[in-house]
Structures are given as structure tokens and as C-alpha cells.
Amino acid sequence: MDKNNIRKATLGRLPMYLKYLESLPQEENSYISAPKIARALGLGDVQVRKDLGCVSRTGKPKLGFKTDELIESLKKHLRTNKTVNAVVVGAGKLGRALAAFEGFSQYGVEIIASFDKREVVVEDDQTMTVLPMSKFDSFCRDNNVQIGIITIDEESTQQICNQMIQAGITAIWNFTPYPLKTPEGILCKNENLALSLAHLSNQLLIINQENTHGNT
Amino acid sequence: MDKNNIRKATLGRLPMYLKYLESLPQEENSYISAPKIARALGLGDVQVRKDLGCVSRTGKPKLGFKTDELIESLKKHLRTNKTVNAVVVGAGKLGRALAAFEGFSQYGVEIIASFDKREVVVEDDQTMTVLPMSKFDSFCRDNNVQIGIITIDEESTQQICNQMIQAGITAIWNFTPYPLKTPEGILCKNENLALSLAHLSNQLLIINQENTHGNT
Structure with a gap:
């Protein structure tokens, strides 16, 4: 394969x-x-x-x-014949941005819901439903959710990750800076945006230094 | 170096x-x-x-x-002694999420403004100033902006990229799916989130297929 x-x-x-x-x-x-x-x-x-x-x-x-x-x-x-369902946990700015992102469907992935730890979420965004975490498990099982995206700000990331695995999710996309412990068979991709920007900034400063040294 | x-x-x-x-x-x-x-x-x-x-x-x-x-x-x-200034172009959900992100400062990068093509942007978000593109060039020069982040939705990405280089920006972080042409000496990092998710989804399906084949 x-x-x-x-x-x-x-x-x-x-x-x-x-x-x-x-x-x-x-x-x-x-x-x-x-x-x-x-x-x-x-x-x-x-x-x-x-x-x-x-x-x-x-x-x-x-x-x-x-x-x-x-x-x-x-x-x-591209799996466009068979969509893979995903959910986002964390309805902050990044979570909402990802949930509203239209580019995923061309690769056969659909974000079908967002969850937040607040039990009652007031959200009048047209494109998204934000559900309380108490409904997470049943929602994921009912809708065969396979991908979980974590965008929360706190250190409870590992707990959310465990809840995802418990609910049958087998691939996790982690936008938090906290590393996750996952059992074998669970895919985990860390997306540390701060680190990506830091790396770019670092390369930039090396180039600037080289230019300065080259000119002296 | x-x-x-x-x-x-x-x-x-x-x-x-x-x-x-x-x-x-x-x-x-x-x-x-x-x-x-x-x-x-x-x-x-x-x-x-x-x-x-x-x-x-x-x-x-x-x-x-x-x-x-x-x-x-x-x-x-970590360049915490000397901050590198960055700006975001595009005040949509993703642009606002990045501008509000607090994780960048620990790596010495600060997003100091957001720009949008709309000349008048009504924005009551506490943490961010959204400026019109007409002020882009002077703002970047006055504030020694070195990193430009592109999060717009349209195909005018290349034009924004050119404007950034014109304004003295030397590193570009591109969140659009459109590839950019940049002259030598300009750093460009493409961050295709849809593709990252697609890759994760693809790996997931391969594992599922392997398990199915393994069980038959």
C-alpha cells in the first residue's frame, strides 16, 4: 500500500x-x-x-x-468521492478561521462542527455550529468523525486529545504548542505556527548578518 | 554564519x-x-x-x-532583545487569528499591524489595528517591517507580494494556495493549511486500507 x-x-x-x-x-x-x-x-x-x-x-x-x-x-x-469528516475543538479566532476555511473540501476533508469547552456558546457566525464538549463523544461517533483539530489556548490539550481518541478519532492536527502523547495507531501532526514564523525570522536575520559581514 | x-x-x-x-x-x-x-x-x-x-x-x-x-x-x-516587525495583509478570519496570536513574541517577532484592501475597515477588535492598503508602503518603511504575512482569499496574491517587496519587506509567509514569484534574496515560506490537512487525511486512509487488508 x-x-x-x-x-x-x-x-x-x-x-x-x-x-x-x-x-x-x-x-x-x-x-x-x-x-x-x-x-x-x-x-x-x-x-x-x-x-x-x-x-x-x-x-x-x-x-x-x-x-x-x-x-x-x-x-x-483526492478522496472527493468519499469525504472524511473532521471537527475543531476551540472556537477562538484560529478555530473559527479553520472551520470557515473553504480550501479543505478540494482534498475531500470537511470540518462538520466546532466544539468549545463553554457549555453555552453564543455564536452568530453563519457558517459554523459551535457545540459544547458534553456532546463531543456522541457527535463524533454518530458522524464517523476521523480527524480532530485542536486549537485551544490552554494546557488541557492532552485531555482533549484523549477525549478525541475515546470518541473514535484516529488522526489529530494539533495547533497548540503542547506536545501530545498518543497511543500507537493514532496519527498526530503538530502545527506550531509560532515556530514556523520564528524559523522564517531566523533565516531572515542570518541573511541580514551575512550581508552586513559581506559589506564590511 | x-x-x-x-x-x-x-x-x-x-x-x-x-x-x-x-x-x-x-x-x-x-x-x-x-x-x-x-x-x-x-x-x-x-x-x-x-x-x-x-x-x-x-x-x-x-x-x-x-x-x-x-x-x-x-x-x-530567540531575538527577544531585538524584535522583528511583521504585518498581516488580509483581515479575514485567518488574518485576524494570526494577528491576535500571542505565541510569536516568545520568538522575537511582533505583528504590529494588519492591512486590508478595503479602504475603510470597521473593526472593534481590541487587539488589532486594520489599516487600508493605501498606507501600506509608508507604514512598512516607517516601522522597518521585515516580514509580510499574506492571508487574502483571492488571486491578487502576487500583486500583494510585489507591494511587500517594494515596501522593503524581505521575508514573506504565504497562507494562500497561490505560489509566488519572488526575486533572489527574498525569503518565501508557503503555508498551505489545506494541503497539510489533506496529507494527514491521506495517511489516515492508507492506514485504514492497510488495516482492512490485514483483516481480510
């Missing part, structure tokens, strides 16, 4: 291929070649050939890929 | 070391050893030794580091 583990950069280009192919006139039994796609999207031939090789093995020399089959393969890899 | 290019994971632990050292009673000429720090923070000896070796060369065998010197080195590497 390892071949399904598509690199992040490749995955990032798949929606673009899909969008382009779906924009073409739909003709039965039509073929499309990697170089043609590359030209249309301003990418390199080799890159497109490699990317498409990850999603489909049906390309034929000289002819290329059957357009409709390639569209289906892309959709399959 | 390459030794200053601290790895992101190491950088992520520096605030923790600093916080711990600052919590100790301040005694003149006191020394602290890597194993003592490791024990206090629940980390491995080797890791702490390696991390501290990146920020200071003054550790002495058996004695360890002079506490006050180590604190200064950590502060220097």
Missing part, C-alpha cells in the same frame, strides 16, 4: 490537474498526454509525468492517459 | 530552556549543566547538550554553562 503514500508536494498539485482536466470538453475515449498538461499548466514534463504516475498506471506510450480514467484516478486520490 | 542556522526543532525548544533558566534563583557566577536541565525538563542529555551547543560555545567540562551567559545566548538566538 506504500505507493498510495503520495508526497505532500505532489498531492498539492493534484487539484490543479483535476481542475484542468474537468475544464476540457468531455469526449468519449479521448486521451491526454503529460506534455500537453505540462504546457497548459506551466509545469515541467518530467514533474507532470511523475505526479500522474503516482495516481494512475494506465498511461500509454505516445497516447498518454485516457482522460476520463485519469479524472477518476485523481478524484480517488 | 552557517552555525546560526538552527534547526526548527531545536529552535522550538529554546523558549523552554530560557523559561526554565529564568525560573532559577539568580546567583552570581552560578553554573548549570546540560544533564541538570535535561532532568528538569524531561529531555534526553544528548539532546540538551546538542541544543545548547548550537547557542553557546562557552560550556565547560564538568561545570557546565554559566547561567547568566546561557540566558543571554538563548535570548540572542
Whole structure:
């Protein structure tokens, strides 16, 4: 099953291929070649050939890929046929930003609810429902939620993480600076935005220092 | 200057070391050893030794580091003595979330303003000033802004990027899905949150498939 583990950069280009192919006139039994796609999207031939090789093995020399089959393969890899449900815990600014973000659906993930520890959440945002944590477990089980996103500000992150695993969630996206302990079989991705910015700032200062030293 | 290019994971632990050292009673000429720090923070000896070796060369065998010197080195590497100014363009949910985020200051970066293309922005958020884009150039020059964060929703990302470079910004943190063209010497970090979630979802489905196949 390892071949399904598509690199992040490749995955990032798949929606673009899909969008382009779906924009073409739909003709039965039509073929499309990697170089043609590359030209249309301003990418390199080799890159497109490699990317498409990850999603489909049906390309034929000289002819290329059957357009409709390639569209289906892309959709399959982008999971647009079968949405994965996610929930956000934490209805602060970041949590609300993520819940309202429209970019996730193109990769087959939908954030279907937000939760907050406050039992009564007054929220008149049109796009989101904020539920109290007391409903977390039953909601996740009823809706087959597989991904949990943590955006709370406090140190109770581990407790939220445990509650998620308890409710059947198997992948956690952690936006807090607190590292999580998860049992084997649970995926955990830490997204430390402060650290990302710090790293950028650090690189910047190194460049500035180099320039200063170069000029003296 | 390459030794200053601290790895992101190491950088992520520096605030923790600093916080711990600052919590100790301040005694003149006191020394602290890597194993003592490791024990206090629940980390491995080797890791702490390696991390501290990146920020200071003054550790002495058996004695360890002079506490006050180590604190200064950590502060220097975390740039807490000299803040780097950043601005956010886009006052939507994500932009506001980033502008309100408190975690950046511990790494010496401060988001000092937000901008939006709307000339008049009505915003009663206590923590943030939203300025019109017409003031972008002069504001960035007057305040020596070095980092620009783009969180707008549209395809005008490249135009905003050009405006940032024009205003003297040398590092760009791009939260849009649109790739940017930047001249040499400009740092650019793309933060595609949709793609991060997609990658997590993809790994999850591979695991599920493996389990299904394993059970049949």
C-alpha cells in the first residue's frame, strides 16, 4: 500500500490537474498526454509525468492517459468521492478561521462542527455550529468523525486529545504548542505556527548578518 | 554564519530552556549543566547538550554553562532583545487569528499591524489595528517591517507580494494556495493549511486500507 503514500508536494498539485482536466470538453475515449498538461499548466514534463504516475498506471506510450480514467484516478486520490469528516475543538479566532476555511473540501476533508469547552456558546457566525464538549463523544461517533483539530489556548490539550481518541478519532492536527502523547495507531501532526514564523525570522536575520559581514 | 542556522526543532525548544533558566534563583557566577536541565525538563542529555551547543560555545567540562551567559545566548538566538516587525495583509478570519496570536513574541517577532484592501475597515477588535492598503508602503518603511504575512482569499496574491517587496519587506509567509514569484534574496515560506490537512487525511486512509487488508 506504500505507493498510495503520495508526497505532500505532489498531492498539492493534484487539484490543479483535476481542475484542468474537468475544464476540457468531455469526449468519449479521448486521451491526454503529460506534455500537453505540462504546457497548459506551466509545469515541467518530467514533474507532470511523475505526479500522474503516482495516481494512475494506465498511461500509454505516445497516447498518454485516457482522460476520463485519469479524472477518476485523481478524484480517488483526492478522496472527493468519499469525504472524511473532521471537527475543531476551540472556537477562538484560529478555530473559527479553520472551520470557515473553504480550501479543505478540494482534498475531500470537511470540518462538520466546532466544539468549545463553554457549555453555552453564543455564536452568530453563519457558517459554523459551535457545540459544547458534553456532546463531543456522541457527535463524533454518530458522524464517523476521523480527524480532530485542536486549537485551544490552554494546557488541557492532552485531555482533549484523549477525549478525541475515546470518541473514535484516529488522526489529530494539533495547533497548540503542547506536545501530545498518543497511543500507537493514532496519527498526530503538530502545527506550531509560532515556530514556523520564528524559523522564517531566523533565516531572515542570518541573511541580514551575512550581508552586513559581506559589506564590511 | 552557517552555525546560526538552527534547526526548527531545536529552535522550538529554546523558549523552554530560557523559561526554565529564568525560573532559577539568580546567583552570581552560578553554573548549570546540560544533564541538570535535561532532568528538569524531561529531555534526553544528548539532546540538551546538542541544543545548547548550537547557542553557546562557552560550556565547560564538568561545570557546565554559566547561567547568566546561557540566558543571554538563548535570548540572542530567540531575538527577544531585538524584535522583528511583521504585518498581516488580509483581515479575514485567518488574518485576524494570526494577528491576535500571542505565541510569536516568545520568538522575537511582533505583528504590529494588519492591512486590508478595503479602504475603510470597521473593526472593534481590541487587539488589532486594520489599516487600508493605501498606507501600506509608508507604514512598512516607517516601522522597518521585515516580514509580510499574506492571508487574502483571492488571486491578487502576487500583486500583494510585489507591494511587500517594494515596501522593503524581505521575508514573506504565504497562507494562500497561490505560489509566488519572488526575486533572489527574498525569503518565501508557503503555508498551505489545506494541503497539510489533506496529507494527514491521506495517511489516515492508507492506514485504514492497510488495516482492512490485514483483516481480510
